[in-house]
Amino acid sequence: MSMLGKGGIDGRGKNGTKGRRRSTWFILSILAIEVVSLSALVWNSVRIITTSHAQLIESSAVQVNDLLSHSVARGLAADDPALVQDALNLLHNNDNLVYVTVLDRSGRVVGALGNPPERFREDPGVRESGGDGVYDTASPIRLYGQRLGTLHTGHSLERGRAFTAQTRLQNTVIAGIEIVLTILATLLLGLFFTRNLRRLEEGALALSKGDYGYRIPVSGQDEFAHVAKSFNQMAENLTTAQAELEEKNRALERQARHFRTLLDGVEAVVVEGDPTTRQLTYVSQEAGNLLGHPVAEWFRPGFWLDHIHPEDQEAFLAELSGHQGEPGSFTHDFRMLHHDGHAIWVRAINAVDRDEDGALILRGxxxxVTEEKRSAERIIYLADHDPLTDLFNRGRFQEELERNVTYAQSYGHEGALLVLGLDRFKYINDTLGHGTGDYYLRRVASALNSLVGDVDILGRLGGDEFAVIRPLATAEEIRELAERIRARLARPLLESEQYTSAITASMGVVFFPRHGVHADDLLAKADAALGTAKEEGRDRLHVYHEGDEAIGRMRAKIKWEDRIRRALREDRFLFHYQPIIRLDSRIVSHYEVLLRMEAEGGELVGPGAFLDTAERFGMIGEIDRWVLENAIRVQGESRRVGRPVTLAVNLSGRHLGRADILELMNTAIESHGADPRALIFEVTETAAVENISHARQFIHSLQERGCRVALDDFGVGLSSFHYLKNLPVDMVKIDGSFVRALDRDDFDRRFVRAMSDLAESLGIESVGEFVESQRIADLLRELGVDMGQGFHLGPPTSGFLGDSRQHPNAGKGGWEE
Incomplete structure (x- = not known):
């Protein structure tokens, strides 16, 4: 049985021990039952044989005694001992008789055979089996009913005992053999069963420990083999299921990690909490960056409400309580207090739902959105203010003028509108660059702001023109203000070796409601008075009077109409070329074609001086055609001389959708051998969005021809963000008003970043205008802008293809393209 206690696997524990004990006791119980049963069988068989033998001896003794009684009865009756002895001698060879003794009536021995024992009993029927192996009997001898004496016999028990012993031995041997065979069979069967059960047990224990690779060895085709196969199949299924589960778990873990990374990486705090108690139950890691408090502190009771700005708490609680009855979603902006003490704007995008227990839960x-709020405030501010000087812009200034005119009419007093224009400001821009010009304009704005009164309204009308509204004024007060302005501007506002002189200002003034009651009319009359001041020698104040407008118009017509017509007739228009540089490689991408007019005495006049007049007198169409025809011609000539160049040409908004302009361009491309892929036509944002359907169709026509289209002055109207996706342009030019102060205006940087990202997302290249320093160029590159244009990167120059007037960067070694 020791084998039953061995084997198995380590670490069975209590269950394994009990399993072995039960199987052992089961086998031992079977063996005990077998031994007891066979012992009882042997004992019973011996008992039966002994009892049968005793009965047989008793029956044989009775028969022998009856025969002997008859045999010796006559001898006793005759009292003849010899006759009695003769009868006894006949039994001499009977091995079963140990002795025979015949007693007469008086108890005298008449005859005897063998050696009788000394013990006798007279009472017949009383028998004794002594320990000497003799069965004693005593029976009366009768003849004719008369008792003659007593017969004593002793029957040998040896044979019966030997038979019984032999039988007992045989049965015991048989029983022993049977017990041994039973033990062996039971052991073998038990070992077979317990071994297979142990294998099943080991397999079950292995599976319980997660060892799904455990397999029970299978041999034969018996029941255990089938069970083992079923177990192995189950283990195989568990292995497959475990592998699938592990793969799913890994996938879930990857998703969870990805989700956590996504949540922790996004610049938003993911929150979950109880909307009734405002207790947060989950926040993402970004929470530590939002307010500067560790994530663990967010779970402190009352944290959320404690860190909402006191002025916003009531609105926040009202918004939250309105969504505590039923699930729903809402968005709410409010301020929260940073760890450093400053307030930040937060936008909560929340959804209230019910969890599995039916309780309300808030997720969001x-x-x-602090920067967004600041940007919105800045945009609102820019809607009314000039971004360069922070003064009221023309639109807001007109609104203030209308309001003050209405006020003056209502109360019966007189106010004044003074318009100021800087003399020779164009010289600063042309010689020192737009950056210096912008700086000077800011200095002038600051100076004017220090001179006007608290109730005066100061604004910039555009370019170098400023205006002042004095709600209640006399002519003498306006003259005093003008003198203070002239005196202040007489002091140099620039510290430049190239320009040290002060710039003077011409001023025109109108009084309301004397000279008019409409803002447009007043501004036009003030502008006419300003023109008169300039014509009369500049650096002076001129009060409007009837005739100034007519005189101004007449002078402009006489002067500019004649000069423009002469320039067209004598071919006095020419091009300057300004390079557009790729900011990453410093290589020229293309050149923008800039129109100039050669005035009398060789002075070059920019388009700002004559285009309005040309448009007013119907000559702008002829100038536009000249620009398109000659720009295409220049590109074709550049190909013929082996130095092909890409040119960008400004396209007037009035040409959008016109078939005759497309025909002119196609004809010029064919006749001059120009490459349409090297032509970029620039359309201003405002012109494009005025009629977006015509603009889109016109742009498609140009692109089908192979030309590219750029959207100029991008961002000025703040509408292109919405319309850009509907305008299939190839390039956007970010307006210089957002670029020139890029190194000192955080809003401009954010705005340029937004425009650059938008262009990039649409696969459109971007160009930053008015690049006046290396710092601005570097910032544009950091903000993702592809190209730059400005005096720092390359000023407009003349000269191209061997013609001194048409070769870019003549005498400067040129640019690599």
Missing amino acids: LLLD
Whole structure:
């Protein structure tokens, strides 16, 4: 049985021990039952044989005694001992008789055979089996009913005992053999069963420990083999299921990691909490960056409400309580207090739902929208203010003028509108660059702001023109203000070796409601008075009077109409070329064609001086055609001389959708051998969005021809963000008003970044205008802008293809393209 206690696997524990004990006791119980049963069988068989033998001896003794009684009865009756002895001698060879003794009536021995024992009993029927192996009997001897004496016999028990012993031995041997065979069979069967059960047990224990690779060895085709196969199949299924589960778990873990990374990486705080108690139950890691408090502190009771700005708490609680009855979603902007003490704007995008227990739960995002709020405030500010000087812009200034005129009419007093224009400001821009010009304009604005009164309204009308509204004024007060302005501007505002002189200002003034009651009319009359001041020698104040407008118009017509017509007739228009540089490689991408007019005495006049007049007197169409025809011609000539160049040409908004302009361009491309892929036509944003359907169709026509289209002055109207996706342009030119102060205006940087990202997302290249320093060029590159244009990167120059007037960067070694 020791084998039953061995084997198995380590670490069975209590269950394994009990399993072995039960199987062992089961086998031992079978063996005990077998031994007891066989012992009882042997004992019973011996008992039966002994009893049968005793009965047989008793029956044989009775028969022998009856025969002997008859045999010796006559001898006793005759009292003849010899006759009795003769009868006894006949039994001499009977091995079963140990002795025979015949007693007469008086108890005298008449005859005897063998050696009788000394013990006798007279009472017949009383028998004794002594320990000497003799069965004693005593029976009366009768004859004719008369008792003659007593017969004593002793029957040998040896044979019966030997038979019984032999039988007992045989049965015992048989029983022993049977027990041994039973033990062996039971052991073998038990070992077979317990071994297979142990294998099943080991397999079950292995599976319980996660060892799904465990397999039970299978041999034969018996029941255990089938069970083992079923177990192995189950283990195989568990292995497959475990592998699938592990793969799913890994996938879930990857998704969870990805989700956590996504949540922790996004610039928003993911929150979950109880909307009734405002207790947060989950926040993402970004929470530590939002307010500067560790994530663990967010779970402190009352944290959320404690860190909402006191002025916003009531509105926040009202918004939250309105969504505590039923699930729903809402968005709410409010301020929260940073760890450093400053407030930030937060946008909560929330959804209220019910969890599995039916309780309300709030989930949502907290986004830092401080910059968005600042940008919105800045945009609102820019809607009314000039971004360069922070003064009221023309639109807001007109609104203020209308309001003050209405006020003056209502109360019966007189106010004044003074318009100021800087003399020779164009010289600063042309010689020192637009950056210096912008700086000077800011200095002038600051100076004017220090001179006007608290109730005066100061604004910039555009370019170098400023205006002042004095709600209640006399002519003498306006003259005093003008003198203070002239005196202040007489002091140099620039510290430049190239320009040290002060710039003077011409001023025109009108009084309302004397000279008019409409803002447009007043501004036009003030502008006419300003023109008169310039014509009369500049650096002076001129009060409007009837005739100034007519005189101004007449002078402009006489002067500019004649000069423009002469320039067209004598071919006095020419091009300057300004390079557009790729900011990453410093290589020229293309050149923008800039129109100039050669005035009397060789002075070059920019388009700002004559285009308005040309448009007013119907000559702008002829100038536009000249520009398109000659720009295409220049590109074709550049190909013929082996130095092909890409040119960008400004296209007037009035040409959008016109078939005759497309025909002119196609004809010029064919006749001059120009490459349409090297032609970029620039359309201003405002012109494009005025009629977007015509603009889109016109742009498609140009692109089908192979030309490219750029959207100029991008961002000025703040509408292109919406319309850009509907305008299939190839390039956007970010307006210089957002670029020139890029190194000192955080809003401009964010705005340029937004425009650059938008262009990039649409696969459109971007160009930053008015690049006046290396710092601005570097910032544009950091903000993702592809190209730059400005005096720092390359000023407009003349000269191209061997013609001194048409070769870019003549005498400067040129640019690599």
